[in-house]
Every structure is written in structure tokens, then in C-alpha cells.
Amino acid sequence: MARMKFLLDAERCIECNGCVTACKSEHEIPWGVNRRRVVTLNDGVPGEKSISVACMHCSDAPCVAVCPVDCIYTTTEGVVLHDKDMCIGCGYCSYACPFGAPQFPQQGLFGVRGKMDKCTFCAGGPEVDNSEEEYKKYGRNRLAEGKLPACAEMCSTKALLGGDGDVISDVFRNRALARGKGSEVLGWATAYGKPDAKPEGADGKAAAKAGSKS
Amino acid sequence: MMMRRLFAVGALALLMAGCSDKPLVYKQGQYQGKFDAKPWDNDQFKASKVEWEKAIRARNQGQDEQSRAVASAK
Numbered sequence: 001m002a003r004m005k006f007l008l009d010a011e012r013c014i015e016c017n018g019c020v021t022a023c024k025s026e027h028e029i030p031w032g033v034n035r036r037r038v039v040t041l042n043d044g045v046p047g048e049k050s051i052s053v054a055c056m057h058c059s060d061a062p063c064v065a066v067c068p069v070d071c072i073y074t075t076t077e078g079v080v081l082h083d084k085d086m087c088i089g090c091g092y093c094s095y096a097c098p099f100g101a102p103q104f105p106q107q108g109l110f111g112v113r114g115k116m117d118k119c120t121f122c123a124g125g126p127e128v129d130n131s132e133e134e135y136k137k138y139g140r141n142r143l144a145e146g147k148l149p150a151c152a153e154m155c156s157t158k159a160l161l162g163g164d165g166d167v168i169s170d171v172f173r174n175r176a177l178a179r180g181k182g183s184e185v186l187g188w189a190t191a192y193g194k195p196d197a198k199p200e201g202a203d204g205k206a207a208a209k210a211g212s213k214s
Numbered sequence: 215m216m217m218r219r220l221f222a223v224g225a226l227a228l229l230m231a232g233c234s235d236k237p238l239v240y241k242q243g244q245y246q247g248k249f250d251a252k253p254w255d256n257d258q259f260k261a262s263k264v265e266w267e268k269a270i271r272a273r274n275q276g277q278d279e280q281s282r283a284v285a286s287a288k
Contacts, residue, residue: 001267073245076252083248126250144253146269148277158279167274175280 003059003078004121004143005165006152007172008051011179012159015040015050019151019160023054026122026150027139033105035119036151052151052160055080055101055119063093063102077143078165079121084137089114121162122149 015038023029023036036054057080064072064080071086072093093116094102103117124141127134134141142150152162161168243249253259254266275281 001270070246071248073248073250075245075250076240081248081250086248123253126245126248129251129253129256141253143270144251144256145258146253146266146273148270148273152277153273158277161277163274163277164270167271168277171274171278171280174278178280 001077002164002166004057004123004163005078005168006054006056006121006149007161007165007168009159009161009172009175010049010051012157013038013050013052014157014159016156018154018156019052022150022154023119026142027135029117029139030105033103033117035101035103035117052155053099053101054151055097055121056099057119057121062096062098066092066096068092075123077123079123079143081120081123081125081138082116082118083126084115084117085126087115089116091116119149122147 017038020034020036020038027035029035036052038050038052040048040050042048057074057078059074059078061072061074061080064074067082068090069086069088071084072080072082074080089104091102091104094100094104101118104114105117106114120138120141122140122142124130124134124144125138127137129141129144140150142148147153149162152160155161161171240252243251252261252263254263255261259266259269
């Protein structure tokens with residue numbers, strides 16, 4: 001088994017926020033905490049793109065590197081988890097994370113003393129699997145039930161894929177080929193838009209600058 | 215001169231040692247001191263990694279509507 005990963009196909013995302021709702025509902029996440037959110041680029045401009053963002057479970061996670069109490073760890077399945085009993089809520093992980101994944105709630109079961117909360121890839125945390133304590137602190141452990149993250153499994157257009165990195169990249173590759181395009185459609189530019197293909201109405205200067213760099 | 219060279223080599227080796235990855239260690243149910251069970255260590259999978267991987271693989275494939283559509287069209 002490879003490492004667990006999320007992969008978003010921006011060509012398919014319709015900004016329905018189903019993934020956000022699925023996450024909130026699955027883990028009973030309180031107001032003010034967004035483990036997952038949908039970001040729209042060039043909102044309102046024809047050709048806008050939406051991407052669903054959460055913890056990307058980095059292989060060499062910067063949050064793990066900066067945590068002063070060493071409460072964040074990576075499991076053998078490649079899921080980045082943390083121990084809320086050790087977390088001191090300093091926020092270093094928040095500064096280090098390029099995706100804004102760590103959240104610092106002020107109230108509710110998740111936010112006791114402002115401890116960090118983030119996407120767990122529906123893998124719970126360092127408590128007995130599927131116990132009440134685990135659910136209260138980290139949410140449901142779907143991985144231990146043989147299931148994948150609720151956000152990906154609930155995605156209506158299957159824009160958000162989650163699971164074994166090798167398998168979901170194959171799924172994405174086959175999909176891209178079926179669209180009738182070649183290898184240029186694979187990779188970062190496909191998922192997040194090409195810098196030289198900015199829609200009309202967007203900042204022309206910025207597009208030209210980005211285009212000249214690539 | 216020789217001593218200076220030796221010192222430089224030693225200092226370089228010491229500096230480079232900091233560039234290595236932190237090894238992922240899982241032993242006695244803990245990740246570097248943090249207790250966590252493997253996802254297959256429960257009543258459902260009865261410590262069978264193979265069964266767990268089978269379940270995850272099925273879920274992975276469930277996300278591939280492309281192949282499902284092709285299979286149903288045949």
C-alpha cells in the first residue's frame with residue numbers, strides 16, 4: 001500500500017461544498033473550525049476554478065518539523081496526525097503549513113484550551129480506535145473501518161479523490177486520457193490551471209508576467 | 215594544514231548529518247512515543263492487514279466512475 005493522498009481535479013469541482021459539509025457532519029465539527037474548505041480562483045470570472053483544500057498529509061510535513069513539543073507524527077500509511085494531549089496550541093504549525101490546514105478553535109470539545117485541530121484523513125488520532133475519546137478529540141476513524149475520507153467519498157462529481165496515492169493518480173490519469181487530451185493535461189497545470197491561460201477579465205499584466213516566467 | 219582539512223571534513227559531516235529525514239519508527243504500538251494502533255488492529259479486521267487493504271482497495275476503485283461506466287456499458 002502506498003501513502004494516503006488527496007487529489008483534486010479542478011476541471012470537475014463545481015464548488016458545491018459537499019466535501020466541507022461531509023467533513024463537518026462526519027466529525028461533528030463546531031462553528032469556526034474548517035478542516036476542509038473550497039477556494040475559488042478568479043471568482044465570478046468566466047473560467048473560474050475551485051479547489052477543495054485541507055491538510056495534504058505531506059510526506060515531509062513542515063508542521064512536524066516545527067512543532068516544539070513534537071506532538072505531530074506521520075503514520076505508516078502516510079497520514080499526518082497529532083496528539084491533542086501534548087499540543088500546547090502555540091500555532092507554529094499554522095505558520096509552517098502552506099495550506100492553512102491547522103485550526104485553533106476557542107470552544108467546544110475540539111477546542112479545549114485552543115488546541116490545534118486539522119484534517120485527520122478520517123483516521124482519528126492517538127486514542128483507542130473508534131472509542132468515544134477518539135471521536136470527541138479527533139472525530140470518526142473511518143480508516144479503521146476500512147473506509148476512505150468522507151469528503152472524497154461524498155464528492156458528487158468525484159473531483160476530490162482520496163486514498164492510496166498510486167491508485168487515485170491512476171484514476172485521474174485514465175480520466176484525463178478519456179477527455180481526449182494528451183500528457184499536457186496531467187500534473188499541476190491540469191489540477192490548478194495554467195498560468196498563461198488566465199480567463200479574460202483577470203489581471204492581464206499578472207498573467208503575462210506568469211506566462212513569461214514559465 | 216592537515217589538521218585544518220580534517221576539521222573541515224569533520225564539520226561538513228556533522229552539518230550534513232542534520233539533513234537526513236527523521237526515520238518513521240513504529241514499535242510497541244507507538245509512533246515516536248505517541249500511542250496509535252494500526253487501522254487493521256481492531257475487531258473488524260482482526261489484525262489482518264491483507265483484509266484491510268482489500269477493503270481500502272475496493273473503496274479506492276469505487277471512486278473511479280470512469281471504469282464503472284465502461285463496465286456497465288459493455
